Amino acid sequence: MIQIQSNQLGGLEWKQLSAFARAYELRSGDSVLASVEFKKVFGTLAEAKTAHEAWTFKRTGFLTPMVTARVAGSEQDVAHYKPGMMGTKGEIFLPGGEVLHMKSTSFWGSQWALMLGDGTALIKFQNQGMLKHGAHVDIEPAARERPDLPLLLTLCWYILALHQQDSAATTAVIAAG
Template sequence: MRAMWNATKPPLEWVDPMVRVPKYELHAGEEVLARLSLEPLCRTFATVETAEGRWTFKQTGIFTTLVHIREAGVDQDLAVFHPGLLGRGRLRFRDGETFQWRRARHDGGWSFRDRDGRVVLTLRLEPAPPGEPWPRRTRAEVDITAEGRPNPRMPLLTAIGWFLMLLHPL
């Protein structure tokens, strides 16, 4: 698996290589940069693998939900996502770094914004085919902004964003 920073062919895109199997890959052309697998019977738990690291994501709670992000094999949260209204929320890392998760556009796009409100990453769902009103959840284009490129957490943010889009189909 190639590191996200060494990808030779943009754009980056989350794809569903096996229809109806909850496993996704982040591609740059034919190169695979990340894999995200949802547990088949419990789609609130995912494992992620990139060249930069391995993580687990787990949604907990019923009325008040959280998403816990951990390094694989570690029992302490690296970060926690606190959902808000209409799919929005705040991602807070253990060291205090925070990102806001917001709708980017009405075309199925969502973005992470840094502490200063600058967009660092946007994910856009594949557009709906003619005659269908909703975008598909099997493919999403990933756009990392110039402000986001230097952040070493970008591979993790890319995976968290896709997980949130799969969890909350808004």
């Protein structure tokens, strides 16, 4: 795994390693910049890694779900995400009080963006793939020098992986009914 640097932020892709595994890598060409791996087949605990950092992510709650992000091995949250009512938007709360907005920017939910409070885009995701989940990632100029960019890239991908899983489960229930 190589370190995420501002000069290599073009052509990024999140790729699922196997259609049968909930493990993903953020790639720039042949180089791996980050990974997100769910620890159990049906659980929500995941571990995210970059060259120099690692976090755990977990969704908790049923009626009022929330995602927590912690430095691996710590009990202290470094960020948390609260989804909106319909699951197509939510807010990431960071230390120091900064709030970022994550929302679907397309009707079918294939495009997502992480934005500042004033609407300035930081990261954009264009979902790809049917059997294996992945996405093209655009890092906007406002995000390129952020020290928390590795955390934001991995946390957003974790949230999108959960959203895709939940959407697939909902579709299966509707089809069976």
